[in-house]
Amino acid sequence: MATIHVDIVSTEESLYSGEAKCVFAPASRGEIGVYPRHTALLSTLKPGEVRVETEQGEESIYVSGGIIEVQPEVVTIFSDTAIRAHDLDEARALEAKQRAEEAMANATGDQEIGATQAALAEAMAQLQMISKMRGKKIKG
Amino acid sequence: MASGKEIRTQISSIKNTQKITSAMEMVAASKMKKAQDRMMASRPYSEKIARVISHLTYAHSEFKHSYMQDVEKTERVGMIVISSDRGLCGGLNTNLFRKVLKEVSDLKAQGVEVELCTIGKKATSFFKNSGLKIVSVLTDLGDTPHFNDLLGTIKVMLDSYDEGNIQKLFVVHNVFVNTMTQKPTFNQLIPMKAEEVDGLDHHWDYIYEPDAEDALSALLVRYIEALIYQGLVENIACEQSSRMIAMKSATDNAGEMVKELELVYNKARQAAITQEISEIVGGAAAV
Numbered sequence: 163m164a165t166i167h168v169d170i171v172s173t174e175e176s177l178y179s180g181e182a183k184c185v186f187a188p189a190s191r192g193e194i195g196v197y198p199r200h201t202a203l204l205s206t207l208k209p210g211e212v213r214v215e216t217e218q219g220e221e222s223i224y225v226s227g228g229i230i231e232v233q234p235e236v237v238t239i240f241s242d243t244a245i246r247a248h249d250l251d252e253a254r255a256l257e258a259k260q261r262a263e264e265a266m267a268n269a270t271g272d273q274e275i276g277a278t279q280a281a282l283a284e285a286m287a288q289l290q291m292i293s294k295m296r297g298k299k300i301k302g
Numbered sequence: 303m304a305s306g307k308e309i310r311t312q313i314s315s316i317k318n319t320q321k322i323t324s325a326m327e328m329v330a331a332s333k334m335k336k337a338q339d340r341m342m343a344s345r346p347y348s349e350k351i352a353r354v355i356s357h358l359t360y361a362h363s364e365f366k367h368s369y370m371q372d373v374e375k376t377e378r379v380g381m382i383v384i385s386s387d388r389g390l391c392g393g394l395n396t397n398l399f400r401k402v403l404k405e406v407s408d409l410k411a412q413g414v415e416v417e418l419c420t421i422g423k424k425a426t427s428f429f430k431n432s433g434l435k436i437v438s439v440l441t442d443l444g445d446t447p448h449f450n451d452l453l454g455t456i457k458v459m460l461d462s463y464d465e466g467n468i469q470k471l472f473v474v475h476n477v478f479v480n481t482m483t484q485k486p487t488f489n490q491l492i493p494m495k496a497e498e499v500d501g502l503d504h505h506w507d508y509i510y511e512p513d514a515e516d517a518l519s520a521l522l523v524r525y526i527e528a529l530i531y532q533g534l535v536e537n538i539a540c541e542q543s544s545r546m547i548a549m550k551s552a553t554d555n556a557g558e559m560v561k562e563l564e565l566v567y568n569k570a571r572q573a574a575i576t577q578e579i580s581e582i583v584g585g586a587a588a589v
Binding site for chain 2: 172179190205257264
């Protein structure tokens, strides 16, 4: 019997890899079943269950959304680890921007403190030099 | 010559430093193992998604996504610089920043401006003073970064591309070659460059669900995120191995310093004894 190679991966680990008789996945327009020699397909996934039917039995893996790519011999499912929502992403982006503005505005990082201290020491040395030279002049 | 007591304090303070550096070495070694495992665990995702992207370049789709199209004129580019949060890891960050600065000045010579996105405290504080524009910042990720944390930062850069502010996007991070070697590397994220695959050059296209645009954007955004996440975990593995080596050489150097100082101490002690004896002998002869 023909089989199809199935890979299910998330960013943090590989969830499943092996041969299967068929795969069911929650595509965005309803569940799809993929058998060997399926035509090429690319779809987003809804949160739900991915079922992989193998010779040994059935494996069930939960995905919280993602992408499925189908090629005649290979199915690849990318499972999301992050929760995605448009407004949530917006909020996160805003935070990142704010951090950038803070970093640019607040010029008192460690490096500045070091640089300012060096400048201060230099100025002090110059002042001392000036007062020494003045003292000499007065004496002379 | 320094007195015996002074040398003894010096030796003991060096020994204390040595204890710290050797503890840091051991901590880094154990963290490095975990960081490497994480790096390996995230590889399947980025490899698989890269494969799909290269399939995609052969698909004869009517819809071309903007991330895959080359622009004619580049006026401004975005760079995502990934560094560590903490120091004491040898020249890891410095080498990376030097490479970025060189690239930036090359680009400026061509009249191209640069917008930065910094990940990690070191990059943020380094580039704050460089006069470059930082549009987004991400720090305090720790040793186990989560994918979630990255999304906001990446979105800022992608939005910037969508609005036409930048025409290219790069990610810069250290690549883990092996424990001894880390290589600062530039990767172009947009426009995408895909690898070639054999046997897909006949005329075909995907069935897209819900439609080509949505499916492609979802895929391409995930691809970019995967590359950046991969870069981040790889950089952490680099950080730990680099710190381990830096601390090992610090410990070795401290050991050598202690040896030299002990020699000096013994000489001083001997000299003192010799002097004392000759004084006693001199005194006895005088009696």
